[in-house]
Amino acid sequence: xxxxxxxLALLVGAPAAWAAEKLPLAEISDYLNGLNTVQTTFTQINxxxxxxxxKLWLQRPGRMRFExxxxxxxxxxAKGGTVIIHDPKSNQPPEQYPLNRTPLSIVLARTVDxxxxxxxxxxxxxGTATVVTAQDPENPDYGRIELMFTEAPVELRKWVIHDSAxxxxxxxxxxxxxxxxxxxxxxxxxxxxxxxxx
Numbered sequence: 321x322x323x324x325x326x327x328l329a330l331l332v333g334a335p336a337a338w339a340a341e342k343l344p345l346a347e348i349s350d351y352l353n354g355l356n357t358v359q360t361t362f363t364q365i366n367x368x369x370x371x372x373x374x375k376l377w378l379q380r381p382g383r384m385r386f387e388x389x390x391x392x393x394x395x396x397x398a399k400g401g402t403v404i405i406h407d408p409k410s411n412q413p414p415e416q417y418p419l420n421r422t423p424l425s426i427v428l429a430r431t432v433d434x435x436x437x438x439x440x441x442x443x444x445x446x447g448t449a450t451v452v453t454a455q456d457p458e459n460p461d462y463g464r465i466e467l468m469f470t471e472a473p474v475e476l477r478k479w480v481i482h483d484s485a486x487x488x489x490x491x492x493x494x495x496x497x498x499x500x501x502x503x504x505x506x507x508x509x510x511x512x513x514x515x516x517x518x
Contacts, residue, residue, distance in 0.1 A: 342443060343450040343471055345434040351474045352432040355380055357502050361494035362386070367487040376493070381430035382419070383507045387514075398428060399507045406510035414510060423465035423481050426454050442466070449477060 358378040365371060374388040384398040395406040398419050405415040419425045426432065426439070434440050434454060441464065442453030448470065455464040466480040480490045505514050 341450075342445040343469055343474060345440060345443065345452070347474065348450070348452060348467075348469060349432050349434045351469070351476075352380075352427060355476075355498060357498065357500055359497040359500060359502070363492045363494075365490040365492070367489060376491075377502055377506050378428075379502055379507065380428060382428050384424065384428060385506050387512050393512050395510045395512055397507060397510060398424065404510065408512070420456070421459075421462050422483075423455065423463045426456070426465060427467070427479075 355378065357380075358376070360376050361373065362376045363371060363373050372388055372392055374386055374392075376387075377385045382399065382401065384396075386394075386396040388394045388396075393408050397404045397406070401419050403417045403419050403422060403424075405417075407414070419428065434452060436457060438455075438457035438460075440452055440454050442451065444451050450469045450471070452467045452469070453464055454467065456462050461484055463481060463483040465482075467476060468478040469475065470477055475496065476493060478490065478492045480488060482488050503514060
């Protein structure tokens with residue numbers, strides 16, 4: 321906690337030269353709009369401090385799959401405007417939420433425009449990465465997402481979701497494999513172990 325406070329103090333007192341190192345919002349928007357498909361691994365830091373790992377597939381617009389490693393084995397799908405949580409340990413039907421009520425909808429939108437009025441509420445450079453904090457400008461109560469990007473080349477490295485209940489979930493991404501064809505079943509079947517290839 322002290323370290324975080326120290327870093328924040330450094331940012332507040334940083335020289336103006338640092339600001340020039342931030343990636344422009346237009347460049348970040350172009351990068352996100354250029355992400356058609358992505359495959360990677362992830363480490364998730366949950367609000368209670370526990371860790372989860374797994375695989376992630378993204379197909380813009382609108383589709384994402386989180387497949388958690390055992391012993392969790394849950395699958396979270398975003399498709400058709402809905403987020404569906406499949407928990408193999410539960411006897412209940414999968415939980416479902418509207419995608420547009422989650423901050424991830426900003427990344428999965430057909431067109432990402434971080435220059436839209438009131439969407440970006442934070443744009444900083446921490447010495448190694450550009451951090452953009454964004455929200456739905458029409459529904460800020462749905463939560464916000466912090467996106468961390470490195471440059472040369474621009475790459476998404478991490479995001480932090482602050483949901484409407486005040487919980488915080490951090491997802492750290494592994495190396496991104498971009499542009500591959502993905503199996504359509506990834507975004508249909510909620511069972512773990514779906515092949516990534518067609």
